[in-house]
Amino acid sequence: MSVKKCKKALLISIICCLPLMISFTCSAQYRPSLFFREDWKEIPPETPVNQQHVSNSNLILGLYGGAIEGMRKSNHDHPSDDPFYVWSGLCQGNWALTLKNRESFVDLSEFAKIRWRSKQSGFRCLHILLKLADGEWLVSDQCDCTSGDWRIREFNMGDIKWYSLNIETITEKKPFLNPDLSKVDEIGFTDLMGGGSSDACSRIDWIEVHGKAVER
Secondary structure (H helix, E strand, O other): OOHHHHHHHHHHHHHHHHHHHHHHHHHHHOOOOEEEEEOOOOOOOEOOOOHHHOOOOOEEEEEEEOHHHHOEEEOOOOOOOOOOEEEOOOOOOOEEEEEEEOOEEEEOOOOOEEEEEEEEEOOOOEEEEEEEOOOOEEEEEEEEOOOOOOEEEEEEHHHOOEEEEEOOOOEEEEEEOOOOOOOEEEEEEEOOOOOEOEOOEEEEEEEEEEOEEEEO
8 A cells, every 4th residue: 555545544544533532532531510419408407307308309318326316407597598407416426427319329439529518616527428339438538627607618539538437336447548439329427526516516508429320
């Protein structure tokens, strides 16, 4: 084959492959969309918070440790824009709250992120909690600590280091290196402490999880 014909064949090959190359590049740079958001229903406060308070019908509420009896759904008349939120002040002992999609696991690898609006009092710092599809529980090293008012915090999952979690006692154990976050079952939060009424507690207005849905 002549040099001219070789160049022509190579050009045709590149043109034919170009859409596939563009598609692959876009896929590699794609950031996950919103997997779920939970805001809690604007209905009267109750202790403990229960499934009726979950506004997203695709989510199942999970309560562990002190949250089973003490995690409260709360709201105040003043200030007038006070949100409806969950509150750990009445939890007797360490607690955890999770949310689980009824139909899908979620892939929290690569560019996944979690956002929430919260307010902690006392020495409380709110950590991300994950249950993997294989039953392993993890808690994040990064956290959201004391604030005088509501604030939004965003966590890049790729920046977090993880610890194994004992779900019976809601306490962290040894570091868990390089966990596979491609199939996460439950997502939630804990401050790894019991409640101390309004002076020592965690409050969570809403939570967003950005990741790719994975069929169960």
